[in-house]
Amino acid sequence: MKPLLILILSLSFSLAAFGQAVKNSDEVKIGKQVWMVKNLNVSSFKNGEIIPEAKTEAEWKKATIAQKPAWCYYNDDSNNGSKYGKLYNWYAVNDKRGLAPQGWHIASDSEYSALITYLSGGSKKKDIAPSIKSKAGWEDNGQGTNSSGFTALPGGACNGDGDFGDLGNTAYFWTSTEDQNHTAALFYSVASDDATVWQVINFKSRGFSVRCIKDSL
Numbered sequence: 001m002k003p004l005l006i007l008i009l010s011l012s013f014s015l016a017a018f019g020q021a022v023k024n025s026d027e028v029k030i031g032k033q034v035w036m037v038k039n040l041n042v043s044s045f046k047n048g049e050i051i052p053e054a055k056t057e058a059e060w061k062k063a064t065i066a067q068k069p070a071w072c073y074y075n076d077d078s079n080n081g082s083k084y085g086k087l088y089n090w091y092a093v094n095d096k097r098g099l100a101p102q103g104w105h106i107a108s109d110s111e112y113s114a115l116i117t118y119l120s121g122g123s124k125k126k127d128i129a130p131s132i133k134s135k136a137g138w139e140d141n142g143q144g145t146n147s148s149g150f151t152a153l154p155g156g157a158c159n160g161d162g163d164f165g166d167l168g169n170t171a172y173f174w175t176s177t178e179d180q181n182h183t184a185a186l187f188y189s190v191a192s193d194d195a196t197v198w199q200v201i202n203f204k205s206r207g208f209s210v211r212c213i214k215d216s217l
Contacts (some may be wrong), residue, residue: 017125039085046098057162158207
């Protein structure tokens with residue numbers, strides 16, 4: 001039995017080392033889906049290779065021009081990472097090495113649509129933002145009920161030039177879905193003063209939060 005124990009311990013250490021382990025307390029079942037309740041905060045791909053951190057505007061612009069994966073903390077402040085997670089460009093989201101932990105994947109447009117449909121009782125209305133927003137942390141009294149347990153946090157965004165905005169005001173979540181022309185990608189946004197969950201298309205160079213959904217069994 002000892003070799004098996006060693007193998008299990010070794011596997012656990014490997015996953016933890018790459019930031020890929022997910023605790024049951026960090027997930028929530030909503031309808032038939034299981035979502036992470038925190039924004040992604042990994043600095044390596046599923047295979048262990050490092051995702052480059054852009055620590056300056058110049059480094060973020062360089063990744064934008066080269067269309068390469070990158071992540072940053074809001075305002076380049078690691079203190080924001082512990083609460084809001086990292087901001088990733090879509091090149092990191094779409095990288096073949098895998099941004100999501102083992103057993104998980106970046107939610108697609110259709111999976112976000114299914115979430116909205118379930119929370120709206122099948123009506124597909126997108127005015128369900130209060131049910132996914134956290135109960136605290138939003139400006140202008142924009143807190144939600146978080147009745148779904150999704151716990152959306154207003155982590156803000158980074159644009160293609162490396163500028164930041166909307167911390168405390170808006171949550172932006174990349175999907176894994178490109179637009180039809182393959183020049184941009186879809187994301188969903190929730191604002192403090194709005195009950196609507198918006199589906200939007202924007203440049204892949206933007207830095208947004210990422211939520212993962214568990215693979216189907």
